[in-house]
Amino acid sequence: xxxxxxxxxxxxxxxxxxxxxxxxxxxxxxxxxxxxxxxxxxxxxxxxxxxxxxxxxxxxxxxxxxxxxxxxxxxxxxxxxxxxxxxxxxxxxxxxxxxxxxxxxxxxxxxxxxxxxxxxxxxxxxxxxxxxxxxxxxxxxxxxxxxxxxxxxxxxxxxxxxxxxxxxxxxxxxxxxxxxxxxxxxxxxxxxxxxxxxxxxxxxxxxxxxxxxxxxxxxxxxxxxxxxxxxxxxxxxxxxxxxxxxxxxxxxxxxxxxxxxxxxxxxxxxxxxxxxxxxxxxxxxxxxxxxxxxxxxxxxxxxxxxxxxxxxxxxxxxxxxxxxxxxxxxxxxxxxxxxxxxxxxxxxxxxxxxxxxxxxxxxxxxxxxxxxxxxxxxxxxxxxxxxxxxxxxxxxxxxxxxxxxxxxxxxxxxxxxxxxxxxxxxxxxxxxxxxxxxxxxxxxxxxxxxxxxxxxxxxxxxxxxxxxxxxxxxxxxxxxxxxxxxxxxx
Numbered sequence: 001x002x003x004x005x006x007x008x009x010x011x012x013x014x015x016x017x018x019x020x021x022x023x024x025x026x027x028x029x030x031x032x033x034x035x036x037x038x039x040x041x042x043x044x045x046x047x048x049x050x051x052x053x054x055x056x057x058x059x060x061x062x063x064x065x066x067x068x069x070x071x072x073x074x075x076x077x078x079x080x081x082x083x084x085x086x087x088x089x090x091x092x093x094x095x096x097x098x099x100x101x102x103x104x105x106x107x108x109x110x111x112x113x114x115x116x117x118x119x120x121x122x123x124x125x126x127x128x129x130x131x132x133x134x135x136x137x138x139x140x141x142x143x144x145x146x147x148x149x150x151x152x153x154x155x156x157x158x159x160x161x162x163x164x165x166x167x168x169x170x171x172x173x174x175x176x177x178x179x180x181x182x183x184x185x186x187x188x189x190x191x192x193x194x195x196x197x198x199x200x201x202x203x204x205x206x207x208x209x210x211x212x213x214x215x216x217x218x219x220x221x222x223x224x225x226x227x228x229x230x231x232x233x234x235x236x237x238x239x240x241x242x243x244x245x246x247x248x249x250x251x252x253x254x255x256x257x258x259x260x261x262x263x264x265x266x267x268x269x270x271x272x273x274x275x276x277x278x279x280x281x282x283x284x285x286x287x288x289x290x291x292x293x294x295x296x297x298x299x300x301x302x303x304x305x306x307x308x309x310x311x312x313x314x315x316x317x318x319x320x321x322x323x324x325x326x327x328x329x330x331x332x333x334x335x336x337x338x339x340x341x342x343x344x345x346x347x348x349x350x351x352x353x354x355x356x357x358x359x360x361x362x363x364x365x366x367x368x369x370x371x372x373x374x375x376x377x378x379x380x381x382x383x384x385x386x387x388x389x390x391x392x393x394x395x396x397x398x399x400x401x402x403x404x405x406x407x408x409x410x411x412x413x414x415x416x417x418x419x420x421x422x423x424x425x426x427x428x429x430x431x432x433x434x435x436x437x438x439x440x441x442x443x444x445x446x447x448x449x450x451x452x453x454x455x456x457x458x459x460x461x462x463x464x465x466x467x468x469x470x471x472x473x474x475x476x477x478x479x480x481x482x483x484x485x486x487x488x489x490x
Contacts, residue, residue, distance in 0.1 A: 066420070066432075067447045068440040072412065076321035076404070079412060079439070080314050083389035083405025087312040090352070091468045093366075094309050097352035098243070101273060103220045104204040105158050105239050111218060114152040117206070120169040121147065124191060128177040132186075135176065143170050148210045157205045159217070159233045160289050164269060164336060167195040167224035171214035183431040188331045188418070195222035195357050196333030196342070198272050200288055202242075203231060221345070221357035232291055241287075245275035248284045249350040251316065252304040253323045259296045268304055269336075270323050271346035276307065309352030312468075317390055320347050321414065329418050329435040340400050343416040343437060344393065347402075348467075355467060363395035363462075367469035376458045380442070383411050383464060391468040394442070396460040401442075403464065410441050413457075420445030421455035 047055070110117065121144050129135045147170070169192045170176070180186030197203065197219050204218040208228055215228045255268040265288070274286035277297050284300045284307065310316050324347050330337025338346060341362050345355045356362050369386055371379050383394070389405030394413060401413035417438065419431035422445075432448055442458035445451050453459065 066434070066440075066445055068444050069438055072407065072410075072439050072441075074325060074439055076318050076325070076414070076439075079404045079407055080317050080321070080390070082407060084314040084317055085312070086314055090309065090311055092470065093354070093468060094311075094352040097309060097354050098247070100354040101220055102202050102243055104202045104218050105243075107156075107158075107204045107218065109156055110153045110204070110206045112223065114149055117152060117216070117223060118147070118149045120192070121149070124169070124176060127191065128180050128186075130175050132177075132180050143172065146171060146209045146211065147216075148207060151207045152216070153206050155205050155207045155215075157233045158239060159203050159205050159215075159231045161197045161199060161201045161203055161226075162230050162232055162289070162291055163266065164199050165197050165226045165230050166193060166333065167197055167217070167219070167222055167226055168192050168214075169194045169224055171209045171216075171225040183419075183429055188329070188334060190331065190334065193332035193334050194224040195219075196336075197222075197226065198269060199266050200272065200274055202239075205231065205233070220354070229291070232289055232293070234289065238289070242275045245277075245287070246307055247309075248274045248276050248286050248300060248305045248307060249310070249352075250274070250300070250305050251320050251323070251350050253326070255301070255304045257298045257300055259298060265296070265298055268300065269346075270320055271349045273349070274298070274300070279307070306350065310350055312351055312390065316350065320350060324414070324416070325437045325439070327416060327437045329416055329437075331418070338416055338437070340416045344400060344402055353467065359395065359398060359400040362393055362400050362467070363465055365393070365471075366465050366467035367472050368463055368465045370463050371461055372463075376456075379458060379461055380411050386466075387411075387464055388466050388468070392464050392466050394464045395462055396457060397462065399457070399460075401457070404439065412439060412441060414439050417444075420448065421452045422448060422450040423452040423455075424450050 121140075125137070125140055127135055166173075172192065174192070175190040176192045177187065177189065178185040178191060197217070201219060203226075206216045206218070208215050209225075213228055214225045215231055217223065217226055217231065250268045250270055250272040253267070253269055256264055257266050257268055259265050274284075274288065277285040277287045279285070279302075282302050284302055284305055286298050286300060287295055288298050289295050306316070324338070324343050327338045327343065329339060330342075331339050333339065333342055341355075341357060341359045344362065345357060348355060355365055369382065371382070374382065383392075383403060384406060387394075387403045387405075389403060392403040394401045394403055399415070399417070401415035404412050404414050406412065415438065416436065417434050419433040419435065422430040422432055424430065429452075430450065432445055432450075434444075438444075442461065443456055446453070446456065
């Protein structure tokens, strides 16, 4: 023991790779194999100085699933076959998709005032960086200066995205965490990850940073900073051409798309909408635009897309839903993945159903049915009675779930979730990490020893909304003490 203390003391005195000092409740990286220089008697941290291939690291293997994930098939097929319906007509919401989707090209000025757009500069004045150390105040001042909001609304250009991009709250790729000591306040919840924008998506540019490297943009559902070299300004004639064209809706992720020279351009992504150039044999050819003010034509197999808005139908629900279930969790779309709200949003884009980007906004789309005053059993009864499978969102603060109907007498949902909330015997909060899209009940993880019943999905559920129905502005249905009542809600 004394020798170990002596060796660590020598390591600090001699210098070289220093011992890491993360915030006090963060577990430091465990050194799996110490490297000792016999001549100098110094213990080094291999994660500081060694190459990855030289580390003696034993990685964990794929772990067991939760009960829900073992019991219920993680495929939409049985649930769509039981609860899905082929619709004969389009809903009203489907007829307004293009107006909402192309709304950034209707702007002549930013749709928000400068105070609304610059909120992150006031909200984020502290936190932790990628090194899990507090970010110095000077960094926030530099960001504020570079953000150039004194020139907000001076560029006002219509543009198009040249690639899939993160939309950032600050003009930087660096992360900002609230408190890595606490579950839900560290990785992956980067406060600066606002959303994402799809390839070829319409955008509106307000202004750029002082150095021009970042542009402040508006999409049809979000706003924030993207890299300037990933957008292209377009003129009115190009906009008119795009909007007149028939639309190709992508229904499959990660299919390589090539130009007429057979050169790779981009991977497909559910949620992408491309203007049709022509259709030949089993292929759609779509017009897209490049950074050098030119256009090119991409080819897409018709099996990976469909032409125009699709009525809700079982085949497409299975095809598109299967793509969503392949996703791991991506907060705000990080790493090209999806979180809870972007999964639902992208899933219904090929059906011409426009949904807002975040969970709170999605919960107000369509006919809202409150769970106020209900216990867990009453909530389940109301979902079974009023919920429409594949057309209903269940909302709890910070999370949304797609209701897919009942199966084996259970209410089932499809959602992309980070983890189940837990609490140990000392009262410390934690997470049992899931980190992917799953099909489950609203009591996911209830068999865990440290499961927190007060924080179950069902207990925290606040409302459900049928997004294919018209909004009810004055009242919604609720069930209280087992009786139906009218309750005003905005």
